[in-house]
Amino acid sequence: MDGNILVVDDEKIVLKSCEKVLAPEGYKVSTVASGREALDLLDKNRYDLIITDIKMPEMDGIEFIRQARKKNTDINIIVITGYPSQESIREALSLRIVDYLPKPFSPTILLDVVTRAMEMKKIGVAPQPDVEDYTEEIASKLDAIIKKSRNKLGSLIPVLQEAQELVGYLPPVVLRHISRGLRIPLSEVHGVVSFYSYFTMKPRGKHNIRICLGTACYVKGAEEIVKKLTENLHIDVGSVTEDKKFSLESVRCLGACGLAPVVVIGKDTHGSVNPVDTMDLLTNYQ
Ligand code: FES
Numbered sequence: 123m124d125g126n127i128l129v130v131d132d133e134k135i136v137l138k139s140c141e142k143v144l145a146p147e148g149y150k151v152s153t154v155a156s157g158r159e160a161l162d163l164l165d166k167n168r169y170d171l172i173i174t175d176i177k178m179p180e181m182d183g184i185e186f187i188r189q190a191r192k193k194n195t196d197i198n199i200i201v202i203t204g205y206p207s208q209e210s211i212r213e214a215l216s217l218r219i220v221d222y223l224p225k226p227f228s229p230t231i232l233l234d235v236v237t238r239a240m241e242m243k244k245i246g247v248a249p250q251p252d253v254e255d256y257t258e259e260i261a262s263k264l265d266a267i268i269k270k271s272r273n274k275l276g277s278l279i280p281v282l283q284e285a286q287e288l289v290g291y292l293p294p295v296v297l298r299h300i301s302r303g304l305r306i307p308l309s310e311v312h313g314v315v316s317f318y319s320y321f322t323m324k325p326r327g328k329h330n331i332r333i334c335l336g337t338a339c340y341v342k343g344a345e346e347i348v349k350k351l352t353e354n355l356h357i358d359v360g361s362v363t364e365d366k367k368f369s370l371e372s373v374r375c376l377g378a379c380g381l382a383p384v385v386v387i388g389k390d391t392h393g394s395v396n397p398v399d400t401m402d403l404l405t406n407y408q
Contacts, residue, residue, distance in 0.1 A: 125170040125240050129153045130160040130186065131202060132178045136225075140173060143229040144236060157186030164193050171239050173223070175202045187217045198239045202227070219294070228358040256295045263288055264296065268303035278306055278314055282321060291322045319373065327362045327369035329407045331387050336375035338382040346397035347383060348372065354401055368404070 127149050129140045137153035144151050152167070154160045158181060160174070172190060176183035187199055202223045220239050223232060267284045271277035281300055286292055292315055301308040315321040331351065335344050348359060351370055355363050362369040376384050381393025385403060392403055 124148050124150070126150045126152070126168065127171045127173065127236070128160060128163060128167075128169045130155075130157060130172065130174040130178070130183070132156065132175065136175065136202065139229075140232065143232050147233065149236070149240075157181035157183070157189070160186060161189055161193070164190055169194075169197065171236065172197060172199045173202065173236070174199065177203075184217070187219070191217060200235055200239055221294070224360065228360070230358050230361055234361070256289070256293070256299075260289060261299065264299050265303065268300065272304060277304060278311065279318075282311075282315060286321060291325045293323060297323075324360070325362055325366075325369070326371075328367050329388050329404075330369045330371060331385065331404075332371045332373050332376070333359075334374070334376045334378075334382070334384045334386075335372045336379065336382075338375075338379035339384055342383045343395075343397040344383040347385060347395060347400050350397060350400040368407070 127140075127144060129137055129151060131137050131140075131153075132155050134155070137155070141151045141153055152163060152169075154163060157174075157178060160172070163169075172187075174183045174186055178186075181189075183201055187201070190197065190199070198220045199217075200221050200223060201219050202225055221235050223235055264285060267281055267288070271281050278300075281304060282292065285296055285300060289296055297311050297315065298308060300306075301311045304311075315323060333339075333344055333348055333351070335348070348370075352358055355368055355370065357363055357368075357370055359370050359372050376386060376391070378384050378391065378393060381391070383395050383397075385392045385395050385400075387403065387407060395403065
């Protein structure tokens, strides 16, 4: 892989870990601690991708993206954020970011997000994320879903449900499509998606595994279950297996504390899971 990446974050550890993960992959990584320094570098060098934190002193990430866009309208930008639901992500979406990295992020997620962004750049796609899942066919099916519901009160949630069934998840490009189609501000669409845990902006596997890490489940061995699943499926929490069969998510409480520890696979709830038998849970879903 080659390409010039500029990482902007006021936390040294984030800069260092991005460099540590991306440089061995062949990327040329420049790191700076502020938006100002990054804007200076943008005047001097050409970059294929910017990865920027949102919360930074002096100039925050949103202002930096705004100014960076004036210098290079088509550059792909990924934002790093602690909470994808925070207000600033909505603004970032309207500034056409290609993706976001939840903080803290694992090397696998960082590489996955960067690889996708660089591939988009290579085939000449301007900030249009998740392009492989947003084909012309999908776009016209989305139009049909929107058409059915346009001008109907409370149409947003049913449209989002159908869109998620169609695409499998709700990437930024789909949210923008729905926002335009229903004439609802993007911030409102994003607000609904981040409020309901049913909706996801990240791809999920055929079988989505949700592990409860709430207190009751945690004290009864949820952490051991997570360890077993991540080791055996070879993915981190928040990722999808290579064959797209399983994805792994953690949740705070599933409201079934009496059954702790709880694991939900698709629509099936498994209670009182013995960590030793974790992998047996998956046999029916292979
Ligand atoms: S803490 Fe796990 S279900 Fe409540």
